[in-house]
Amino acid sequence: MVAFTKGHGTGNDFVIIADPDGMLDLSAEQVAALCDRHFGIGADGILRVVRSTSIADGAAAPAAEAGAEWFMDYRNADGSIAEMCGNGVRVFVHYLLRSGLATIEPGASLPVGTRAGVRDITLSDDGYQVDLGPWGLSGDDPLVTADGLPVARPGLGIDVGNPHVVVALAEDGELASLELHRAPLLDPAPPAGANVEFVVPGEPLVRDGVGHVRMRVSERGVGETLSCGTGVAATALAVRHWAGEKAPDRWTVEVPGGTLGVRMFPAHDGEHVALSGPAQLVYSGEVELI
Incomplete structure (x- = not known):
């Protein structure tokens, strides 16, 4: 059995799975089954919460070097790997804070590793603001x-x-x-x-x-x-x-x-x-x- 939390950002919904040490290897078929709205939990994607040092995409990227302890391993509902999710990273950070895995002090930011690079998240009046970087x-x-x-x-x-x-x-x-x-x-x-x-x-x-x-x-x-x-x-x-x-x-x-x-x-x-x-x-x- 695997523990999960369901979350969403303006209706864009996700299954969040905490796997700090990177022990869980989800196949594309398993991701699709979890996201299935009839036979699974139902979601637009999976957010796996893993330490940057425990996933190749984080350790090989500048995530750990930039002080990003946590990496957002995001998968689309069909099981495919995605670079980034703007709603997902806010939900990811909300989960980190509620679970006691991270904190954000007023005026400070929390770096999170993604396949699109490190993203800095701050508190905002409407929830969270994420710097998506250059475009x-x-x-x-x-x-x-x-x-x-x-x-x-x-x-x-x-x-x-x-x-x-x-x-x-x-x-x-x-x-x-x-x-x-x-x-x-x-x-x-x-x-x-x-x-x-x-x-x-x-x-x-x-x-x-x-x-x-x-x-x-x-x-x-x-x-x-x-x-x-x-x-x-x-x-x-x-x-x-x-x-x-x-x-x-x-x-x-x-x-x-x-x-x-x-x-x-x-x-x-x-x-x-x-x-x-x-x-x-x-x-x-x-x-x-x-």
């Missing part, structure tokens, strides 16, 4: 075809540690008509695939110096989710890119599971993007691995 245009700007859209739409490739393609829609009706039970088709398809975000601007786009947009997402290896943290950041970055030089550096993004905040700010290695929002733990139990 960039990926150069992958495919045409995107999705059920419910009459014609393919151009997408903008954004890299925030994992790959995204953001698609602009004209109004709420188009956003509501999307059928995302099947993954959108990207042409050309990025080599590693991508999460795909569909976004509608708020009316007005900017209020009191803050940008406002609404978004739905189809996550690589998962399908449509109620929220995607890195997708929210990619969406705000894409809309700011389209809006031009006078666009704000602070955004709120509405997703089906709630609202998240995004902030862009300069750093020594280029512009960073930060994501803020809540995290909740729902229940704990034990499960038999099959």
